[in-house]
Amino acid sequence: MSTYLAEWNDLADVKDELAARDWFMGTSGNLAIKVQDSPLQFLVTASGRDKNKRTSEDFLLVDHLGNPVEETSLKPSAETLLHCAIFNKTSARCCLHVHTVANNVVSELYGDQEMIVFKGQELIKAFGLWEEDAVLRIPIIHNFAYIPQLAIEFEKHIHSDSGAVLIRNHGITVWGNDSFEAKKLLEASEFLFQYQLMIQQVKSY
Ligand SMILES: CSC[C@@H](O)[C@@H](O)C(=O)COP(=O)(O)O
């Protein structure tokens, strides 16, 4: 672990912070951080574990195909191919995926439109959108059960080193240049989703 201790601790700290928000219900969610570029190697959460706990078996090192590069009994996250898609296509170094009630409800409400659009919201500045008339579009994709297919669909929406994609009735995946940026995008997205649901509720009274 000594060769990737800094990345391990970085990801473990992010995991603790997201756990404190209760964003890993029922073992859902997975996280990844790049360790080296060439050949690509990244740490990814081990599949099916309780991500609210901090242990020495939380992450394992995988390659550009998502295969373990060290001897281990741990299985990489079932959704490792989505992390592969990001790291293979961009210079992003961190990728976070969580299931929340808010992101699931929003994904279902706007799923037929294949995106949710935010305008006139201060928090879209977290995505680097500083203009007064800027528009944030978060794509919503179908939740293919076959992960290679989900990864192909997901990959179509990766256009830069940071971004966010909603998977319908499943969760959100965000990525950024480092763990700070990825977490910022995740928190901003969840703020916007909660706002959207609340304003709809208030308006319907
Ligand atoms: C147990 S429900 C969540 C899983 O199906 C999956 O969507 C998920 O996010 C976590 O899977 P994992 O293999 O632990 O990374």
Ligand SMILES: [Zn+2]
């Ligand atoms: Zn998931």
